[in-house]
Amino acid sequence: MEYKAVRGVEDLIPPESLKFEKVVSTFKEVVERGGFKEVILPIFEEARLFTRSVGEATDIVQKEMYVFEDRGGRVIALRPEGTASAVRAYVERGVYAREPFTKWFYVGPMFRFERPQAGRKRQFFQAGAEVFGLSSPGIDAEVIKLAQDVLRRLKVEATLEVNSIGCKECRPEYRKALLVYLEKKLELLCKDCKERFSRNPLRVLDCKVEGCREVVKGAPKITDYLCRECREHYEKLKEYLKLLKVEFKENPLLVRGLDYYTKTVFEFKSDKLGAQSTVLAGGRYDYLVEELGGPKTPALGFAMGIDRVMLLVEEEREEREGVFVITRGEEAYRKGMEVVNLLREKGLKSEIDHRQGSFKAQMKAADRLLYRFALIIGEEELQNGFFSLKELSTGKQEKIESLKELLARL
């Protein structure tokens, strides 16, 4: 094969593409019901936008971004996630000045230069939702509930974990306490965690290595260090989740990989996906709008991994629909094309077999393409001025005298 899709990217052809559409449309329906409106955001941005928002020290920025210089000398990055662009647009367009609060959603490809694996591609798709201008834990609960609704409607089973990772006030306190604890156990940690100890100690908490997990068991918990405001926010959130009948598990070890999160973080995981088990995740990011040049604005959001969700969605069998026109001879073919055209104008799905093969071949196509009806126009029909309409599922065939009758019959 001379030409191949590049490593880590893949084509979606039917029926996979139909599944994609199903996931996206379900997501849209659910969030639109919650008052969210769609934004179409650029696929590339200045690289420094992501460095600033996602975090200088994160792996995404350090080694996974597609960065290049464009012909004008700008340093560009293919977006590795959606929130940064949404916030940038929110600030740049002055949306905060026109609306009391803002609910946006987006769908599209993201890019990360990672080692490909099932559920982890270099081009992958996310559907995300963001809320700006609301600080109440009630909206946190509502957003989590919407996320759960999306997964439920797609019949994707996933467990929800929530945590609070505090704010500028309390997280440094916790960090300090954690460092003090970890320093004593440094020798017991794995190589990566020794590294994390100095760079990003919170990430030691979700290390998978047995020895580290042992150490972590005795570590101080962030929830014990939350300031009054964060603690109340977290307590209220849990109350509201119960009110909305959302089942969740508290996980004090849940920390996210992006620097901008504050207070609420959450994650929906599936146990059917192997290592890449997170299907949807998000949290609050109350400082990001300000950091990107906007006014102080509380915000939160989540992103769903469409590719991962697709691995868990069952294929829907298609319903038989529409009319497949079968003809013999030039005159019938012309008549057939007119009929197809008419049916489409009337809003019906219809095709004609342009191959002009045997009736058997054409009938077979009507069946394989899952048409509900085959409309036959042959010599006999032409001569006596009628159509034969066969319903594929029952095999019953009837005479149709006119186009009017045909339309009435369908």
Place this chain on the structure above:
RNA sequence: GUGGGAGUAGCUCAGUUGGUGGAGCGCCGGGUUGUGGCCCCGGCGGUCGCGGGUUCAAGUCCCGUCUCCCACCCCA
């Protein structure tokens, strides 16, 4: 970036100690000269991932490389 497994027809996969590449499904056609699904028959379809090496001879052995899968890592 690290470690392991795998690449043979459109798909799923057989292929013996190296000796002229197969099956099932799918596709096209025929059995039924105007009718799909089930059955029977036939046909199309392969640079054996790519490149190099060993050999009289390589799908098979060796080296390199690319891609996919699994795990680490990371994350949605």
